[in-house]
Amino acid sequence: MHKLILFIILALALLAGVAQVRTAGAGFAEVDIVVPMSNNAGPLSTEDVRRIFVGEKSSWGGGKHITVLMLAPGQPERAVILREVFKMSESDYTKYFLQAAFTGRVQAAPKDLSSAEQMKARLAANPNAIGYLRKENVDDSVRVLLRLR
Amino acid sequence: MFNCAKHAGLVRRCARRIRIFSGAIALLLAFNQIVPVSICAGDQPSKAEEEAIRRMNEQIQELQAKVKDLEAKLNALTSSIPARAVESSIPAAAISSVTPPPAPPSPAQEPQEDKSIPGVKLRMFGDVGYEASNRKGETNSFNIGTLDLFMTGALTDRVAILGEVLFISDPNNSISVDVERLLLQYKQSDYFNFAIGRYHSSIGYYNTAFHQGEWFQTTIDRPFMYAFDDQGGFLPLQEVGVTINGQIPSGKLGLNYVAEMGNGRVHLLGAEPAQNFQDTNNGKSFNFAFYSRPSWIPGLQTGFSIYHDHLTFSDNINHGELISTAYVVYTSSNYEFLNEAMLVRHTGAATGGPGVFHTPGFYTQFSRRFGKYHPYFRYAYVNAGVAEPIYGNPADGPIVGRRNGPSLGVRYDLNDHSAFKIQYNHLAQRGEKSFNEFSTQFSFAF
Numbered sequence: 117m118h119k120l121i122l123f124i125i126l127a128l129a130l131l132a133g134v135a136q137v138r139t140a141g142a143g144f145a146e147v148d149i150v151v152p153m154s155n156n157a158g159p160l161s162t163e164d165v166r167r168i169f170v171g172e173k174s175s176w177g178g179g180k181h182i183t184v185l186m187l188a189p190g191q192p193e194r195a196v197i198l199r200e201v202f203k204m205s206e207s208d209y210t211k212y213f214l215q216a217a218f219t220g221r222v223q224a225a226p227k228d229l230s231s232a233e234q235m236k237a238r239l240a241a242n243p244n245a246i247g248y249l250r251k252e253n254v255d256d257s258v259r260v261l262l263r264l265r
Numbered sequence: 266m267f268n269c270a271k272h273a274g275l276v277r278r279c280a281r282r283i284r285i286f287s288g289a290i291a292l293l294l295a296f297n298q299i300v301p302v303s304i305c306a307g308d309q310p311s312k313a314e315e316e317a318i319r320r321m322n323e324q325i326q327e328l329q330a331k332v333k334d335l336e337a338k339l340n341a342l343t344s345s346i347p348a349r350a351v352e353s354s355i356p357a358a359a360i361s362s363v364t365p366p367p368a369p370p371s372p373a374q375e376p377q378e379d380k381s382i383p384g385v386k387l388r389m390f391g392d393v394g395y396e397a398s399n400r401k402g403e404t405n406s407f408n409i410g411t412l413d414l415f416m417t418g419a420l421t422d423r424v425a426i427l428g429e430v431l432f433i434s435d436p437n438n439s440i441s442v443d444v445e446r447l448l449l450q451y452k453q454s455d456y457f458n459f460a461i462g463r464y465h466s467s468i469g470y471y472n473t474a475f476h477q478g479e480w481f482q483t484t485i486d487r488p489f490m491y492a493f494d495d496q497g498g499f500l501p502l503q504e505v506g507v508t509i510n511g512q513i514p515s516g517k518l519g520l521n522y523v524a525e526m527g528n529g530r531v532h533l534l535g536a537e538p539a540q541n542f543q544d545t546n547n548g549k550s551f552n553f554a555f556y557s558r559p560s561w562i563p564g565l566q567t568g569f570s571i572y573h574d575h576l577t578f579s580d581n582i583n584h585g586e587l588i589s590t591a592y593v594v595y596t597s598s599n600y601e602f603l604n605e606a607m608l609v610r611h612t613g614a615a616t617g618g619p620g621v622f623h624t625p626g627f628y629t630q631f632s633r634r635f636g637k638y639h640p641y642f643r644y645a646y647v648n649a650g651v652a653e654p655i656y657g658n659p660a661d662g663p664i665v666g667r668r669n670g671p672s673l674g675v676r677y678d679l680n681d682h683s684a685f686k687i688q689y690n691h692l693a694q695r696g697e698k699s700f701n702e703f704s705t706q707f708s709f710a711f
Contacts (some may be wrong), residue, residue, distance in 0.1 A: 161562055172455070172512070173455055174452070174455055175454060175455065179454065181423075183420050203563060204598065205598060206681075207678070207681050208598050210681045210682075210704065211481075211681070214388075214481075214710055215474075215478075215481050216387075217388070217415075218388070218390075218476055218478055218481065219473060219474070219476065220417075220427050220450065220460075223386070223417055223419055223425060224386060224417075231315060244364065
């Protein structure tokens with residue numbers, strides 16, 4: 117009997133530990149998927165955003181080509197996008213787009229930008245672009261389509 | 266009756282159990298507290314760290330202000346000097362040596378980029394290796410595999426060119442050049458894409474997932490059924506014709522289609538696989554493929570393809586060819602599990618009389634990633650009959666026959682663009698002594 121009790125305690129404690137670890141690991145600053153204010157696209161689901169970012173959905177409702185913008189490797193927002201949207205590591209991302217270009221599915225990987233300011237400037241210049249910003253960097257020039265918390 | 270000794274023993278056992286449970290609980294509670302705290306440690310900066318971050322923020326703001334000031338001065342300067350004067354007065358060397366800091370493009374700059382002359386993106390893939398086997402008549406050798414120059418260029422938003430040129434080392438030690446793919450692509454939408462030219466046929470999964478890039482595939486070589494013509498392959502993996510493909514609106518099912526019409530391939534195995542300029546008959550090859558990538562199981566893809574063609578021999582004997590494939594594959598960051606099966610049906614005997622011949626084949630491949638290491642296992646099987654009119658006549662090229670055997674290996678990713686692989690093959694063939702083979706390969710992609 118005592119072995120059973122010990123086993124139950126062990127299992128519960130481990131479950132609690134795993135749950136805490138997952139909760140702690142999931143904590144990140146909010147990153148918002150944004151488009152220029154001139155783009156009238158509606159709210160998107162995480163799956164919609166994934167399809168756009170991996171190149172499976174390449175045009176907006178009106179047929180305009182979607183330009184995906186990414187922040188350069190090393191930026192914390194990019195790490196969130198890779199984890200929550202692409203569900204890939206940086207290496208997987210590189211390989212995915214090399215292979216996608218090789219098969220002819222996409223022309224090239226999304227453009228890498230060095231800062232949030234550059235992201236906003238690019239978004240302002242191209243009404244068909246989509247990118248992402250940390251919540252603190254979101255301003256009136258962009259519209260949020262999805263919040264990744 | 267009260268038994269003192271028995272009672273004391275019971276108390277001791279209880280106390281022991283309580284101590285064990287207490288110890289276990291204490292240990293596990295400590296574990297539960299320590300692990301999350303260690304993970305969150307980076308999220309809770311100390312006062313000193315906060316002060317350092319605050320100082321860094323101030324410095325960044327100062328620098329940003331300086332950059333803006335300099336940009337404003339630079340813009341004022343360039344606008345006051347005529348463009349031609351700038352071009353003529355600054356030596357080319359000075360232009361190349363002074364790289365301006367990257368600045369965000371203004372809204373006016375973006376359209377200028379779109380109107381510029383279309384550029385070509387060039388990528389390079391290749392591999393070199395070493396191979397040794399105990400097969401009779403073979404010597405251990407270093408080898409260069411294929412140098413692959415891959416080009417893409419966008420003519421407009423919807424029209425693009427894809428080109429792939431291979432430099433292949435042949436068994437006779439010469440290097441041959443091959444236009445592997447040349448496609449004019451038109452992308453109407455995600456549901457309709459059209460291309461014309463030379464392409465890799467969408468038979469099964471492997472052929473269009475990995476193409477000629479050795480770096481993309483986990484193993485050193487391709488499964489028997491997807492071997493290219495110069496490596497004993499027998500399926501029509503390259504075609505000249507038109508291909509359309511796209512998604513089928515199907516929600517979470519993620520359905521896609523491919524339809525292809527081409528010249529088909531010549532009947533002689535090992536010869537130039539695609540009829541690049543002239544078809545030997547008026548009948549065209551047709552290939553239809555459907556596959557699903559359900560969004561609720563990321564990484565899963567399942568599908569089938571059906572290919573039909575007529576092969577015409579030089580003595581005007583026609584053979585019908587029907588190739589059916591089905592597959593289930595699962596790929597993720599850590600796992601790769603590929604399973605494909607095929608059945609080739611040829612009608613008409615070699616003498617021109619009636620006859621039906623079936624050639625089955627399959628492979629299964631499993632790989633698990635451990636950091637940079639990808640150990641893998643594959644088993645492949647193909648069985649073409651002795652009387653097979655296309656695959657069994659030595660006058661028409663290498664005999665396919667029965668081939669089966671396992672492959673074991675490890676891939677090591679040196680970085681995001683290169684890999685080293687080591688592989689052992691055991692191959693059994695009908696009418697020949699089975700043999701072992703050891704191969705290594707260094708492959709890269711840029």
